Amino acid sequence: MSSTIAEAPHGITDTALSRLARTGALTIASLGPAGTSSEQASRYLAGHLLSHGHESARVRLCGRYEEAGDLLSSGKADLAVVANAYAHIDRFYMNPQFRLAAVFVKDTPFYGIARAARTPDAAPEPVAGPPGKTPVRIATHPAPRFLVEELLPDSYEVSELMLVDSTSAAAAAVASGEVPLALTTAPAARLHNLDFVSPTRPIRMVWSAFTRADLLTGPAATIGRPVGRGW
Numbered sequence: 443m444s445s446t447i448a449e450a451p452h453g454i455t456d457t458a459l460s461r462l463a464r465t466g467a468l469t470i471a472s473l474g475p476a477g478t479s480s481e482q483a484s485r486y487l488a489g490h491l492l493s494h495g496h497e498s499a500r501v502r503l504c505g506r507y508e509e510a511g512d513l514l515s516s517g518k519a520d521l522a523v524v525a526n527a528y529a530h531i532d533r534f535y536m537n538p539q540f541r542l543a544a545v546f547v548k549d550t551p552f553y554g555i556a557r558a559a560r561t562p563d564a565a566p567e568p569v570a571g572p573p574g575k576t577p578v579r580i581a582t583h584p585a586p587r588f589l590v591e592e593l594l595p596d597s598y599e600v601s602e603l604m605l606v607d608s609t610s611a612a613a614a615a616v617a618s619g620e621v622p623l624a625l626t627t628a629p630a631a632r633l634h635n636l637d638f639v640s641p642t643r644p645i646r647m648v649w650s651a652f653t654r655a656d657l658l659t660g661p662a663a664t665i666g667r668p669v670g671r672g673w
């Protein structure tokens with residue numbers, strides 16, 4: 443059974459996005475490989491840019507957010523999209539080269555605990571499992587690891603959480619036989635031929651899109667300053 447929450451309100455808070463040139467190809471770097479929540483958020487931002495007059499916007503997926511940051515600082519990307527649940531997002535906010543271009547709320551795809559899909563010729567599963575809980579190793583990205591506790595069926599207990607770089611890397615670890623279960627997204631489960639063994643749900647997430655200061659044209663929007671001492 444899958445629970446759902448209402449669709450997040452759409453809309454992008456533009457903190458500098460409209461100051462990027464509309465001509466030329468924009469590259470949006472984020473966390474991959476294909477199937478991550480970050481990929482979906484980046485595609486959403488690309489769609490927004492195209493519908494606001496930008497000539498072209500493409501998504502480039504990296505193995506880690508740090509690599510997306512490196513692409514942005516080296517000029518190989520124009521934007522980097524980062525989940526606010528990412529533990530080291532401060533590195534993006536504090537980078538003196540970077541500017542916050544946009545913020546938006548977007549639900550992730552559905553998350554659940556998945557295992558390799560059973561082939562039609564696989565031996566039938568025992569009708570009743572062994573008494574007690576089956577200890578299992580589970581691959582997960584660090585950010586959503588607390589969902590494991592919430593979603594894991596009662597018949598399992600975690601023997602080890604294997605921390606990996608993305609939800610898609612977690613799915614790949616199941617596909618390669620490294621671990622039996624992964625906390626992953628529905629798109630990554632599909633790509634790696636996994637089946638969910640748990641309920642699934644999305645995460646309501648805030649996303650930050652960063653650009654580089656040298657890409658901005660026109661005057662910066664003024665930010666109201668609180669009245670009082672120290673400003």
Ligand SMILES: O=C(O)C(=O)C[C@]1(C(=O)O)C=C[C@@H](O)C=C1
Nearest residue numbers: 478479480525527528585608609
């Ligand atoms: O692994 C992914 O799918 C991601 O996009 C990363 C990430 C994160 O770092 O916070 C994004 C949102 C979810 O909270 C879980 C993981």
